[in-house]
Amino acid sequence: MIEAISQHTLSCTIELKGQRLSLLPQKCLFWHEEKTLILSDLHLGKAGHFRKAGIPIPGNIHFDDLQLLDELIKTWKPVNIIFIGDLFHSDVNSEWLVFEKWLESHHSLSFILVKGNHDILPPALYKNSRMAIFEDCLEALPFLFCHIPPGSHNRNEESYTLSGHLHPGVKLQGFGRQSETLPCFHFGNDGAVLPAFGRFTGLSRIKPAPGDKIFAIAGTRVISF
Numbered sequence: 001m002i003e004a005i006s007q008h009t010l011s012c013t014i015e016l017k018g019q020r021l022s023l024l025p026q027k028c029l030f031w032h033e034e035k036t037l038i039l040s041d042l043h044l045g046k047a048g049h050f051r052k053a054g055i056p057i058p059g060n061i062h063f064d065d066l067q068l069l070d071e072l073i074k075t076w077k078p079v080n081i082i083f084i085g086d087l088f089h090s091d092v093n094s095e096w097l098v099f100e101k102w103l104e105s106h107h108s109l110s111f112i113l114v115k116g117n118h119d120i121l122p123p124a125l126y127k128n129s130r131m132a133i134f135e136d137c138l139e140a141l142p143f144l145f146c147h148i149p150p151g152s153h154n155r156n157e158e159s160y161t162l163s164g165h166l167h168p169g170v171k172l173q174g175f176g177r178q179s180e181t182l183p184c185f186h187f188g189n190d191g192a193v194l195p196a197f198g199r200f201t202g203l204s205r206i207k208p209a210p211g212d213k214i215f216a217i218a219g220t221r222v223i224s225f
Contacts, residue, residue: 012222017142027195040084040164041196045095084164085116085147103130116147161191169203185215
């Protein structure tokens, strides 16, 4: 599955299906051949959604996520950015307007959204944005981008799937009874699941199958095991 792995100071670069992917500690991928930054599950607007319900959530959470994206764009200089679903958490709020202005500030980039189960904004908002919208999956061989990992009964035999949705985390056991669950990239035989990019998201502990490859994000480093 993974043909070669190189460990850098902070990230890991793998060769998969003849393509180079850098796994970044900011919880996203960089596809070198296509100069494409790939991330999933920002859940923008989630803080505003909770505040509407009377739950006090700091308003700067999503601004920090967009600032982090700015830093990644400056460092990696992508031509394209692919959001693999759950870009915006729920109903429209003022944070969507902030995101639209952010898109406009990067007019030289191409943005693609493969919609997820939380992407339920009015169709006109997507149509009027700078993003190309895919309702289900996007095929860009050798990869297939789908928000929810497809089951074995309906996966594309020719493509390796890159998905999100699950917010994968892996439990690391330390000395004694010490343990910590870290976000991770989970590579299986037929597809991979990316960690959730957004700060205001949880983790779901994964159960790797034999032969799976896990890359955990430990602070500012990506470690393989």
